[in-house]
Amino acid sequence: MSKVSCFAAIAFATVLLSAAPSRAQDSIPGVPRELLDDIAAGSRILADLGVVDAFGHVSARHPTNPGHFLMxxxxAPAQVTADDIMEFDENGEAVDARGRTVxxxxxxxxxxxxxxxxxxxxxxTHSPGVVPFSVSRTTLRPLYHNAAFLGAGAAVWDIGKDFGTTNMLVSNNAIGKSLASALGDKSVVLMRGHGDVxxxxxxxxxxxxxxxxxxxxxxxxxxxxLGSEITFLSAEEATKADAVNMVIMDRAWALWKQKVQAGK
Incomplete structure (x- = not known):
């Protein structure tokens, strides 16, 4: 092969390599692209399932810097892509905002x-199904197996108790701390007149x-x-059902993720 042909081959290979997408290069240092994809997919899934509309958000703890998180x-949740994900510090402040709104x-x-x-x-989320339970004295309890995690209880948090008359938003760390305290060791907390976490x-x-x-x-x-007595899951049924759900959850996740990714 002549020197000209050799140089041409090298140049062509370089172009191909630069044009090929590289999943090894993460957009946020120390964060696998797969995690960014999951955050984006989770947002789009909840929009597709009607749990969120223009509002609501999904986050994940930073895998190598556990004091930080990704969001x-x-x-709008239905529009989130992996490239929209940002890193936030322990106080909820953007690490590198670059002019992006948060x-x-x-x-x-x-x-x-x-x-x-x-x-x-x-x-x-601002779940339309949940909000009535956040403003009434009716306790949200598991009545079928997919919601067995509710067997451990769903706390209800009222922003007004600690902060008086507000705009109902968790707009600073003090309010966020109050909400986290209400959540305790549970998986779900309802927010009075607002939604849930x-x-x-x-x-x-x-x-x-x-x-x-x-x-x-x-x-x-x-x-x-229906006006008659409701048979909810017992504590033991909820524990057993939740254990199974944690094992078979991938089936639902794969289906939901495939659907939203196909719709890109």
Missing amino acids: ARSV FLERFIHAEIYRARPDVKAVVH TVGSAVKVAVFRAYYTDVNAKLQTQAIG
Whole structure:
């Protein structure tokens, strides 16, 4: 091969390599692209399932810097992509904003991650099914197996008790800390007149719980409307069913993720 041909071959190979997408190069240092994809997918899944509309957010704890977390810039859940994900510090402040707007209620996530080292993902929604249970004295309880995690209880948090008359938003760390305290060791906390927060050991777990909290709330409302006594899951049934759900959750996650990714 002549020197000219050799140089041409090298140049052509260089162009091909530069044009090929590289999944090894992460957009946020120390964060696998797969985690960014999961956060984006979780946001789009909840929008597709009708749990969120233009509002709501999904986050994940930073895998190599556990004091930090990852969440999208301020954008509607259905529009979130992996490239929208930003890094936030322990106080909920953007590490590298670069002019991007951020969610007002990022303090929900910051304070829950601070209070709960076991939590790896947080979801906040304005679930239409859940809101009635946040403003009434009717306790949200599991009445079918997919919502078995509710057997451990769903706390109810009222912003007015600690902060008086507000705009109902978790707009600073003090309010976020109050919410995290109400959550305690539970998987779900309802926010009076606002929505709810679910947490989990992974994005798929928090998303699963956000969806089935909404579904269970709607079913419970229907059951109440029948006007007779409701048979809820017993504590033992809930524990056993939740253990199974944690094993088979990947089936639902794969289906939901495939659907939203196909719709890009």
